[in-house]
Structures are given as structure tokens and as C-alpha cells.
Amino acid sequence: MELLKRRICDSGRAIGNDILKVDSFLNHQLDVQLFQEIGKEFQRRFRTERITKILTVEASGIGVACITAQYFNNVPVVFAKKSTAKNLNAEVYESNVYSFTKGAHYIIRVDKKYLKAEDNVLIIDDFLANGKAVLGLLDLCRQAGAHAVGVGIVIEKSFQEGRGAVLKENIRLESLARIKSLKEGKIIFMD
Numbered sequence: 001m002e003l004l005k006r007r008i009c010d011s012g013r014a015i016g017n018d019i020l021k022v023d024s025f026l027n028h029q030l031d032v033q034l035f036q037e038i039g040k041e042f043q044r045r046f047r048t049e050r051i052t053k054i055l056t057v058e059a060s061g062i063g064v065a066c067i068t069a070q071y072f073n074n075v076p077v078v079f080a081k082k083s084t085a086k087n088l089n090a091e092v093y094e095s096n097v098y099s100f101t102k103g104a105h106y107i108i109r110v111d112k113k114y115l116k117a118e119d120n121v122l123i124i125d126d127f128l129a130n131g132k133a134v135l136g137l138l139d140l141c142r143q144a145g146a147h148a149v150g151v152g153i154v155i156e157k158s159f160q161e162g163r164g165a166v167l168k169e170n171i172r173l174e175s176l177a178r179i180k181s182l183k184e185g186k187i188i189f190m191d
């Protein structure tokens, strides 16, 4: 997606060799107009699928997922929670996720009410690094018996393991910008 790649070049900053900082439009301040173009692009790529729900994980996936849902007939968005909230029903699907970036394990949870066997789920997230968050979301779908139609990612770091891990699950993966490398502060795209 050229518009997104241009924005990454103009506003993104490589930190070390493997982190891309995009706080000004994706992870802290949110550019809603760009999100709309992202939503339209996901719709174009998954338009032949009958999607009944969009699934993401808190926090940064939520904004993109909500705007994207507007291009899929306003299907509900469900976000997996990372914390145990007192108001979260005891009837939950849970999956353990290891974050390499943060060096820690965390549990993601979705109330069983919001993920059903009849759902056709599109998974949306802002970043794909090692793929552990997406694998956790796929695990939640599997537990619910829901059908995961595909995974839509805004920025994929193609030099990490995420793409391989998702494709190994035989799930369609669509990434709008694929980063080949971030070496020496230079942002290089796959194509």
C-alpha cells in the first residue's frame, strides 16, 4: 500500500536494527484518515470472504480494527484482553502469548459470549513481529470452533519470524507494508 509506505518513510523512525517507531500515526497519535484508507485496503483484499467478526488484541490493534469494521458492514470488533478484569466473565477462552519484544509472557482472554463456532473471523493487528500475538488469537478462534478467514496486518517486519509462523497455520496473511530491514536507521521495504 503506497500511501502507507510513504507515511512510514516520512514519519517512521528505526530504533536499532529491529524496532520501527510509528507513534505519530499508528501507536500513540492515530491518523484516522490513514486508518480509513487502511480499512478500505483490507476490505479490497478480503472482499470475497463473508466476515462476521473482526478480532484483535489490546491496545494498538483496536483503533485499526474498528475503522476497518466500517468497511465490512460494521461487523462487531472483539479485542482480546491482556489483563484479568474483575468484570470479565469467568467463561473465557485464554491463550498464553510470549512477547519477544517485551521479554515476557502474558495471557489473552476473550469472553465465550463474543466468539462463536458460527463466526468467520478476520484477525487484524498493527504489527507482525514474531507472530505470537496472532498465533494466540488463532488459538482463541480454534477453542471457540470459529473459522479464521485470514489475518490483516498494517506493518509486517518481514525479517522476523511472524510471516512464516502464520503461514504454517495455513491462514491467509495480508500485510499492507512489509519491511525487509531496519539496519543503520534505514527503512527498506520488501517491494
Ligand code: G4P
Pocket (backbone or CB within 6 Å): 018, 019, 020, 021, 022, 027, 057, 058, 059, 060, 061, 098, 099, 100, 101, 102, 126, 127, 128, 129, 130, 131, 132, 133, 134, 157, 162
Ligand atoms: P509478536 O506478537 O509478533 O510476536 O510481537 P511481539 O510480542 O514481539 O511484540 C510485542 C508488542 O510490540 C506488540 O504490541 C507489537 O505490536 C509491538 N511491536 C513489535 N515490534 C514493533 C515495532 O517494531 N514497532 C512498534 N511500534 N511496535 C512493535 P503489544 O504488546 O500488543 O502492545 P500494544 O502497543 O498493542 O499495547
